[in-house]
Amino acid sequence: MQHSMTYIAVEALVKIALLAFIMMTAAAYLVLLERWVAAWVQDRRGPNRVGVPLTKIKLFGLGQPLADGLKFIFKEEFTPKHVDRWLYTLAPLSILAAALASFAVIPMGSSLPPIHIPALGLETDRIELVEAPSLDVGLVYVFALSSMAVYGVILGGWASNNKYSLLGGLRSSAQLIAYEIPLGLGILGVVLASGSLRLETICTDQATSGVWNIVWQPLGFLVFFVAALAESARLPFDLPECEQELIGGYHTEYAGMRLLLYLVAEFLHMVVAAFLIVILYFGGWHLWGLTGSESDPGWGHALARVAVLSLKTLAVIVLVMLVRWSWPRFRFDQLMTLAWKVMLPLGLVNLVLVAVLYEPELGGRMVAEYGAWTRAALGWGVMLAACAVAALTAPLATDNRPRLDWGVR
């Protein structure tokens, strides 16, 4: 059905408004979740008091995000005298804008059936659950916006006119640029397998075959997961803001609403990373026997897909939060060694593996003769071998002891 320009514009605007609202709320509640997970890991109770305002109902502390937000809003909007006023304000805005914009190509499910409400005069098409369904370069778009996030960090560090902030900004830009390469290599294997850069197509491919990419590309998943952690600056990669060395890193001089923008953007980066991990490697909205794999699902399957995708994403987020309390932070040289000497070669190995498996003369014939399980076996075998080689050739990459090879020549 062809619709007018107004219909298209209204649909897009409604999606954008809903998504922005949901994501900002989700970020607030993820802060609460992070504090709960931290408390659980450290054997504490965590925030459990704030409930419905002005009553004594506690609700397990679910009112905490509201209290946190109010606290940030009511703080004094203080701008230190020595900062570069324009860039100081621009930096948190730009990082939040980039984080929110990258949700435009991420599917939140597959699609909803048409809605007819005669009383309201509402009549819609089948609704794609993604803001920009016609964008053919979805993954590169996410990639571009994640590289725009560097601006917020560097500018914040520089505009603060503070040595700690500048150091944090410099570290961060080096880290983000370095880990973009393994991130891209982790994506490439999946793109090569499904022959498209659209996240919807990648999802649908895994749903129709019923085999998630993690089953036979574990190496790609490893590289992508580590790089995604580094790109969203989560522990053990949070060097830009490690408080023991840099006070607060690039947002040392920030307080109140502007700091809140930075923190929300950080959480949104993590959410984007979790969505990408699920969609690229864990089948997106697909779950065997529950979601079906038809291209135009009814209400049952459509809602099941949304729920499955959300729950998978939440599981990845909880995993990332647990990682935070499980590993110590890397040193800067370790960070760089890990990116360039471990992750980059591993990513290349994965790319070559996928290319060989999809070559009709080699991988195609092998799969045809011995069955599809050989693909998975080869994937896991190559991953174990490659990791063993990496561990033997770069054993000092993540070792926190002093580097003996620097002193002893």
Place this chain on the structure above:
Amino acid sequence: MTNLLERLTAWWHAYNVYVALVLVAVGLYLLLPRRRSWGRAAGAVTSVIGMGLLAARSPAFAGFFQQGVFWSLAAVTISAAAATVTFRNPVYCAIWFALALLGTAALFFYQGAQFLGVATVVVYAGAILVTFLFVLMLANPKGQAYYDRISWEAWLAAPAAAVLLGVMTVALARGLPAIDPAVPAGSPDFPVPAVSVARAMSQPRVEEILATDHMAHLGGQLFSRYLLAIEIAGTLLLVALVGAVAIVVHEQRSRATVDAAHPTAGHALTPAALAAGRTQHDSQFAGAGANIHE
């Protein structure tokens, strides 16, 4: 009296391009950061008037309200580009340049060239400009060194920019008298002088660009028709990468001989070791840029 008025009007129709060019050149000259601080507002006004005169000649200007998105994007891009060359603080220049790149990417999107738009952001705004910014911030542009903060050869740069702008405006205004999708290129109603413009406007090409699986089309073109260019560019980047590594290795070797001559310098955190680590990182950034570029 009427005769004089007619002659003036005729003169204006014949020569308003040149008037616009002079206005743009003078305005740009006044805007460029110099040792004096006066005249920047006047320069802004003059160059905007000149650009307006040039823009009025463009046939596409007719559908102003239908193409509101395009014109606002174009305005953002052009003013950001102007700000890039006219601001004094190099960091601000870099930020304006980033905005100009984003505007260009948005224009690409608007024309359906999705990959070009995204690639502009990834390569230029995301990688190259970030490296610029990195250097600019370390170079402390807030120092007293005025030679970093003024533009040199402004009297050459401003006329050159104006002439380039004028040539492109005139060529577009003469070459494309009516951009009408109903009129096919090459027909007598659509006399297009330049071959490339004809090819760019022809129907199959537009369909190819706007096709839904346009990434697949682009990849097919790159790795069949333009394979040689891709291979050459890749080899060039590889050579640059190998060269950077070779320089680093050479430096480290010469340092090692110096350290061997002075055995006390072999401690873990000597400035030499730190510097060696730093050069290594620098070369890695070069590699990062090259890889993304490829």
